[in-house]
Amino acid sequence: MLTTGCQEQSEAAKHGLIYCAEGAPLSFNPHVSNSGVTRDASARPLYDRLLELNPVTQALEGSLATTWQMSGDGRTYTLTLRQGVKFHHTPWFTPSRPLNADDVVFTYQRMLDPTHPYHQVSGGDYPYFYSQGQDQLIKRVYAQGPQQVVFELNQPNASFLAALASDYAVILSAEYADQMQRAGTPGQLDTQPIGTGPFYFKEYRHNEFIRYLRHPDYWGGPANIEQLVYDITPKSAKRLAKLLTGECDVMSTPVASQLAVIKQDQGLDLSVQSGMNVAFLALNTQKAPFDKVQVRQAIAAAINIDHLLQAVYFETGQPANGLLPPLSWGYNPSLPARHQDLHRARQLLAEAGLNKGFDMTVLVQPDARPYNPDAIKTAQLIRSDLAKVGIRLKIITQEWSVIQQSMASSRYDSLLSGWIADSADPDNFFRQLLSCSAVERGNNYSRWCSPAFDQLLDDAVTTTQLPFRLRNYYYAQTLLNEQLPVIPLAHALRTQVSRSDVKGLMLMPFGGTVFNKAYRE
Known part of the structure; x- marks a missing residue:
């Protein structure tokens, strides 16, 4: 087995890239998991979306859809x-047709309709x-001819595109889904994926590696490399060691102390x-004493953000005055910077009847993340x-599944965590992390539900008028800074290391790396 593994790594190094x-x-399938690792390992290599965000300008661009139109009332979007x-053509699936509107309808109906055969x-x-x-938000999705798909919304939403x-928002194959359902193996849709992306899935050895091969008929042109291997190496020190010895060509998420x-x-x-x-x-x-705003404010006042930035x-990184990073167009520059104030922290605890303090736990993932290079520290x-x-x-250090x-x-x-937005819209931060609906779905780790906050978000997306949206997002940030269901710590720069002969990599500001333009000199 060791000999076989070495041969496979050698082949990958010769004809492709190894990504630690x-x-x-x-x-x-990123639809069924909010894990950043799942997204990075599938969304970009295997799939495409209807639209793309330009990583530099953050403007919308065509991808699987070439044109899109919005109705006058903002409730209907028609995409060509x-x-x-x-x-992808693989040993287990041979497509009989190119992408059409049925694939888009299937992708969204699966998530929308609880009675859909694939919903569960x-x-x-x-x-x-x-x-x-x-x-x-989505009232219905339907095909208007083979190459047009229509989204009808229940109300206007400026964040929809x-x-x-x-x-x-990757697009799946309806034909593949039908084949898997007839075979009695519908779960393979999410474990043996078929997409339209620049690489297709070859194999996965659990917790060891994933192998992708070049999709020769990719609509954007074939990738420069024949294969891409994700070498799963949780420890940053080991990733760096593999990079230095040539066992990896690219390393994700180096610890800041390694730079x-x-x-x-x-x-x-x-x-x-x-x-x-x-x-x-x-x-x-939803648990005492964190249901008291004074306790949350006291914890925030006690944390030394400056020291954390220096040591981790x-x-x-830069200090987080709020959830939104300065890169976001919704960032409120007037939010006050937070500095450690132990006197205020003790005063707030006394107001909450906890002048003697209390015991609490924090759940921490052991691995480095793009937003936090050393969570344990x-x-x-x-x-x-x-x-x-x-x-x-x-x-309490635990794996994410636990x-x-x-x-x-x-x-x-409490939970030490973070968020990587996948669009420039502020709604992507606020609704995912702190809306009432996110409590039910497990993304709202604070379990904080504020109808007033939700109303600010809902009102902000019902118009395309930027000043109105900005006003609401500024109010939302002020409310969060008062209530502090989550205590923002830092915004991290995204870092990635590669061997100097590897060129053409694109590190995305919203997460993930684009490999199809990569090559070796």
């Missing part, structure tokens, strides 16, 4: 699909779709990209800060 990734996907887009396949949960409220460009070594190595190239992300501490507001992020620094005001923090079980039953005090 920080984790294993939970699925190969690209001609001749071919699905893979658990029946579509975190992004539901957290964005699209199940309530941006949602179509999300990495979670000095990386910069000194002339055989390595460091890519840095502004990120649409935030790291935060989410407090379970080094030169790769972050938790340790927060523990030290909170101890100064009598709050005794216990750190953490999800705790959150589903509300058996937790």
Whole structure:
């Protein structure tokens, strides 16, 4: 087995690229998981979306759809699909036709219709779709001829087109779904994926590697490399070691403390990209004492953000005055900077009747994430800060699958986590993380539900008038800074390291890397 593994790695190095990734996907369909690792391992290599966001200008561009029109009342969108887009041809599926409107209708009906044959396949949960409220927004989706698809909405929504460009809005094959259903194996739709993307799925060895091969008929032109291997290596030190020895060509999410070594190595190239992300501490507001706003404010006042940035992020982060990063067009520049104030923290705890402090726990994933290069160290620094005001923090390190079980039953005090937006629209941050609908779907880690906050979001997306939308998002940020269901910590720059002979990689500000233009000199 070891000999076979070495031969496979050697072939990949010769004819493609090996990407050292920080984790294993939970699925190969981003519809059914809100895991960033799942999205990165599937959305870009395997699939396409109807629209794309330009990574530089953040403007909408065509992808599987070439043109789109909105009705005068803002409730109907008609999209014309690209001609001749071919699905993957694999040993287990041979497409008989190119992409058409039936594929788009199937993709959305599966998520919209609880009676759809595929709705309950893979658990029946579509975190992004539901957290964005699209199940309530989209009235129906139907084909208007083979190359036109129509979305009818229940009310106008200025964020709708941006949602179509999300990495979670990939388009599936209706023909493949029909074949799998007839074969009695519908689950393969999400585990043996078929898409239209630049690579097709070859194999997956659980927690070891994923192998993709070049899609020769890709509508955007064949990828430069023949194959792409995701080498699953959770520990950052091991990823760097593999990069230095040539076992990997590209390394995801280096720890900030490694950057000095990386910069000194002339055989390595460091890519840095502004990120649409935030790291935060989410407090379970449905559990005492975190249901008291004074307690949440006290925790925020006790945390030394400046120290955290120096010790964890080094030169790769900036303080988060709110959830939105400065890169977002909805960012409120008037939000006050937060600095440690232990006197205020103790005063707030006394007001809450907790002048002697209390015990609490925090759930932490052990692996580095693009928004937080060292979550365990972050938790340790927060523990030290909170101890100064009598709050005794216990750190519980768990894998994400175990953490999800705790959150589903509300058996937790707090969670150290973060978010990477997949569009430039502020709604992508706020609705996903803090809306009432997101509580039900598990994305709202604070379990905070405010009808007033939801109303601000709903009103903001019912118009295309930017000043009105900005006003509502500014109000929303002010409300969040008062209530603090989540405590924003930092916005991280996105970093990635590659060997110097690898060119053409594109690090996306919304997450993921585009490999189809990559090549080796």
